[in-house]
Amino acid sequence: MTTYIKPYDIEALINSLPGIEVITDSSQVAKLSQDYHSFSPVLAPKLAGKVGDIVLRPANEQEVLKIAATCVKYRVPITVRGAGTGNYGQCVPLHGGVILDMTRMQEICWIKPGVARVEAGVKLAALDKKAREIGWEMRMVPSTYRTATIAGFVAGGSGGIGSIQYGLLGDRGNLLALKVVTLEDEPRFIELRGDDVQKVNHAWGINGIITEVEIPLGPTYPWAEVIVTFAEFMAAARFGQALADADGMIKKEIAVFASPIPQYFTPLRQYIPDGTHAALLLIAEPSLELLPGLVQQHGGKITYQKVQEPGKGVNLLEFTWNHTTLHARSVDSSITYLQSIFPADLETRHGASLQLVEHMYRYYGDEVMMHLEFIRVNGVAIPAGLQLLRYTTEERLNEIIRHHEEQGIFIANPHTYIIEDGGRKVIDPEQLKFKKMVDPYGLMNPGKSREIGRV
Numbered sequence: 001m002t003t004y005i006k007p008y009d010i011e012a013l014i015n016s017l018p019g020i021e022v023i024t025d026s027s028q029v030a031k032l033s034q035d036y037h038s039f040s041p042v043l044a045p046k047l048a049g050k051v052g053d054i055v056l057r058p059a060n061e062q063e064v065l066k067i068a069a070t071c072v073k074y075r076v077p078i079t080v081r082g083a084g085t086g087n088y089g090q091c092v093p094l095h096g097g098v099i100l101d102m103t104r105m106q107e108i109c110w111i112k113p114g115v116a117r118v119e120a121g122v123k124l125a126a127l128d129k130k131a132r133e134i135g136w137e138m139r140m141v142p143s144t145y146r147t148a149t150i151a152g153f154v155a156g157g158s159g160g161i162g163s164i165q166y167g168l169l170g171d172r173g174n175l176l177a178l179k180v181v182t183l184e185d186e187p188r189f190i191e192l193r194g195d196d197v198q199k200v201n202h203a204w205g206i207n208g209i210i211t212e213v214e215i216p217l218g219p220t221y222p223w224a225e226v227i228v229t230f231a232e233f234m235a236a237a238r239f240g241q242a243l244a245d246a247d248g249m250i251k252k253e254i255a256v257f258a259s260p261i262p263q264y265f266t267p268l269r270q271y272i273p274d275g276t277h278a279a280l281l282l283i284a285e286p287s288l289e290l291l292p293g294l295v296q297q298h299g300g301k302i303t304y305q306k307v308q309e310p311g312k313g314v315n316l317l318e319f320t321w322n323h324t325t326l327h328a329r330s331v332d333s334s335i336t337y338l339q340s341i342f343p344a345d346l347e348t349r350h351g352a353s354l355q356l357v358e359h360m361y362r363y364y365g366d367e368v369m370m371h372l373e374f375i376r377v378n379g380v381a382i383p384a385g386l387q388l389l390r391y392t393t394e395e396r397l398n399e400i401i402r403h404h405e406e407q408g409i410f411i412a413n414p415h416t417y418i419i420e421d422g423g424r425k426v427i428d429p430e431q432l433k434f435k436k437m438v439d440p441y442g443l444m445n446p447g448k449s450r451e452i453g454r455v
Helices: 010-015 026-031 043-047 061-074 124-132 150-156 194-199 233-245 266-271 285-297 321-331 351-367 394-406 429-438 450-454
Strands: 021-023 054-057 078-081 098-101 108-112 115-119 136-138 177-181 189-193 209-219 223-230 251-257 277-284 301-307 335-337 371-377 380-385 388-390
Touching: 010 054, 010 061, 026 054, 061 078, 061 098, 061 177, 061 209, 078 150, 078 209, 108 124, 115 124, 124 136, 124 150, 150 209, 177 194, 189 194, 194 429, 223 233, 223 266, 223 285, 233 251, 233 277, 233 285, 233 351, 233 371, 233 380, 251 321, 266 301, 277 285, 285 301, 321 335, 321 388, 351 380, 351 388, 351 394
Parallel strands: 054 098, 078 098
Antiparallel strands: 021 054, 108 115, 115 209, 136 209, 177 189, 177 209, 223 277, 223 301, 251 277, 251 371, 335 388, 371 380
16 A cells, blocks of 8 residues: 655645635634544643644535545545544544545435434434434434534444443444445445444544445433432442343443542532432433332432433433543543443353452542443443543553553553554454555555554
8 A cells, every 4th residue: 555645735636626615724724633632641742733734524425526536636635524522533634634524414314213324424413303203213322412423423433322222333233334435546435234334433534434324223212311329339330230230121321430520510519419429320211110229229319310301401411421521621631531341251240340340449549530331242231431540641541551451451542543552452354455445545544553554
């Protein structure tokens, strides 16, 4: 695979794209070259000053195809972005070039019972609202669902609210089809269906420009938001696991927070006394009747319960997943985070997970504050961690990561912009083959994969 040659002729590229929205204002371009990698004190200095040369906003697939052909002609690198709600610098261009902003492509192609087809720039909340009109909803969304786009979620996300029921986005069946544009000498559309979607899923835009996404939907329920508080953290963790294991109870979100994390949730402080630990839940209303008994068994107390009204008032979901980190950093900017999955003991189902959770909770104390999100992995409900970490040095951060991995805890490192060093660990050989075909000049988000850089 060859690489583009810099400098490239941006003026010639612009002149070749009449009628397509172009942004050249330096402050706007700089803004649209960023995401939330500032959550990481390691990434922030490494990505400082990394900006595109221009931003292009296609309105439809034909404009995307024309942009792709022009970037190939002039050998200009291209970095695709949606709403820029990622956390690892996925949409930060390392080598300048074109920022391809897909947010104008907002058409919902169609929604049928159990499945939807939409353009890349459709916001998750808009799709969810439309699907609910016929009794369905998105299976899973990140906590940024109000602003995040569907293709951005596919390219840079992995799971979220709903993963306790449906697993992770990359699990078989959670993506049905992707339509992508290539950066070959003659760019074309490719439709990937079934397992072939994995050639592009969670690849940070290095393997094709996603223009359409087809996803399965789940049946919608009347949902209730609930806060439960506990005097002891492990009582809260055991409650979370018990609720996750209760297959007959329909739930969409189980988040458990060790004190002092709830103190960062200013709008919720009246429901969570200082020094207590909390669980934030989204439960189907028909399952609510069974909740008080489970809470009582684990010594908890229900302090808040309300039928969810999408788009109205305080929304508990926006205190979960990485919104937790956002709230904490708004109070203390020295806080960063980890991403981890605690292993399940397949014989005892979750025994090993909770033992490790307790060990790490007691070992690190307030240096690594425990935030658990229960998810389903290979049919077993287990805790994933989005622990808050009081950052001191990069050396100490790496030491903490190594210690977790030595204990058998999987770390998806959020402090690197290299795919292999984060959650991926390795690049699938099929992705490498696909990359060589669709991007022979290495123009797509270059520098984000070590292995692909060697091809």
